[in-house]
Amino acid sequence: MTTLRGLRVALRPVSESDLPRLFEILRQPAVARFWTPPENEREREGLLLGSDPDGADAISTFVITLADEVVGYIAGWEILEPDYRHAGVDVFLDSARHGRGYGVEAIQLVCRWLFEVRGHHRVIIDPAADNHRAIRSYERAGFKRVGVLRRYERGADGTFHDGLLLDLLAEDLA
Numbered sequence: 001m002t003t004l005r006g007l008r009v010a011l012r013p014v015s016e017s018d019l020p021r022l023f024e025i026l027r028q029p030a031v032a033r034f035w036t037p038p039e040n041e042r043e044r045e046g047l048l049l050g051s052d053p054d055g056a057d058a059i060s061t062f063v064i065t066l067a068d069e070v071v072g073y074i075a076g077w078e079i080l081e082p083d084y085r086h087a088g089v090d091v092f093l094d095s096a097r098h099g100r101g102y103g104v105e106a107i108q109l110v111c112r113w114l115f116e117v118r119g120h121h122r123v124i125i126d127p128a129a130d131n132h133r134a135i136r137s138y139e140r141a142g143f144k145r146v147g148v149l150r151r152y153e154r155g156a157d158g159t160f161h162d163g164l165l166l167d168l169l170a171e172d173l174a
Helices: 016-026 041-048 102-116 132-140
Strands: 010-013 058-066 069-079 086-093 122-125 144-154 160-169
Touching: 010 102, 016 058, 016 069, 016 086, 058 102, 069 102, 086 102, 102 122, 102 132, 132 160
Parallel strands: 086 122
Antiparallel strands: 010 058, 058 069, 069 086, 122 160, 144 160
């Protein structure tokens, strides 16, 4: 897999040596609020290193770097069934880097790769409905709101919370 480069960030494949830093970011309160804690380290390592999340046919995981510093994680996953072919994105960013456009740039890089290299026509993302900061970022990247997914995912408090489905078509990429 290649490295994807933007104006300020670069995305490179996740390596085993990145995991301690990524776990550190996942434990930050602003990040942990929206990412379910791992059942065990093996489960989290599997996700970060590219195992099959939620039935995806393929997944590519990257660390988001800023001047060679790991500041986040982004994955592009794919459903390859011809009649339902599409891709999705999952992302988290060091809370000290929120609000500076690094996440938007990383999302655009992965989406462009999913469209141009992997041949997808549509990418989805499904944040918690109350993750307003992330939703603004996704909309800045060109995503459009599709609808609310009621009681979509279980939160850290053990109850189900709404999600928001957004999608991006190749022609919508900002």
